Amino acid sequence: MIRKVLVSAALTGAMLTGIASYSMINAQENKIAAAKFNADGAVSIPQNWRQWVFIGTPLTPNALNDGKAPFPEFHNVYIEPSAFAHWKKTGKFANGTQIAKELVLIRQKDKDEMNKDGSTGEVSGVGYFQGKLTGLELTVKDTVRYPNEPGGWAYFSFGHSAPPYAKTAKAFPTDSCNACHEASAQDDFVFTQFYPVLRAVKPK
């Protein structure tokens, strides 16, 4: 009886701190690879996100946004492979889905070689080229852990500077990211309108 109570208390505690959601999501969602969370709720930096499935790169240069683009870098966006497989099969983002975006500065040259619009001239033409890596962000859909976040999506930053990035990150407040995703993203808070690889495999 004592043991039963302890186990029950441990389970309740785990559920309150969110530890239990890790395996619950796995069970629910056909083995979607889950993000790792610490006891204090911080998420760990993903392993090998650059070997996840790349889905697209939006670019909004500062020079085209009065010098203050909300997102002045290239965003190389990746989805975790098991979540990609689920999307391909169902057209939905499974609970547990992880999407990472790595920030990349526009390639810079000496001042007199930079165009007013922030572009540079290279052998292949005038345009925008990927310079230095400068940050990593992550979003995780987890309706168990984040029942109060719209769609269950929480957003994290591992820093906006050159690697190495931070090893853990805490979720942003809802208004920082989710509000905009909710208003304008095409599929379940994800901007699939900017991600041709996701659109290409979405079931009809």
Place this chain on the structure above:
Amino acid sequence: MIRKVLVSAALTGAMLTGIASYSMINAQENKIAAAKFNADGAVSIPQNWRQWVFIGTPLTPNALNDGKAPFPEFHNVYIEPSAFAHWKKTGKFANGTQIAKELVLIRQKDKDEMNKDGSTGEVSGVGYFQGKLTGLELTVKDTVRYPNEPGGWAYFSFGHSAPPYAKTAKAFPTDSCNACHEASAQDDFVFTQFYPVLRAVKPK
């Protein structure tokens, strides 16, 4: 004796048509996954290139190049994973290396919503967003099959239009691609100056 001659003739024939190079490269280069070639020398479209390692996206819009950019689309560039592992270990492109680039049109809107520089305004700012998929190209380094191509690199196109792409492709003449790669690419005919993911893992 007759059998021996036949085998010998078959081997010579295979080497002349290049079939033998497939396994020779594998043996030489620590199991680099080799491209598949038909008997007539055409290469087969890669399997699952979108799950290769993404390395970068250059963008040279038509509007910034007098309406006639040599490469007016986003280029999503990927390297085959075993070749990536070799690069990460050695800083060199192994014989057998495959690099694919998928072409993606800049997102279009109605004419009155398009800016002069070809950009569009979205919720995240004014810039360039990835629209429709529009082509696939491949380069293969194979000094056995292409002893006369500079660096052993041959270049292929599976079409410049929406998927599905062609199933096979023949190598371009050397001058079409290789000359420019030879003159301006930073590492062994590859434009690593535009590929932050390759630069990030290159051994020092």
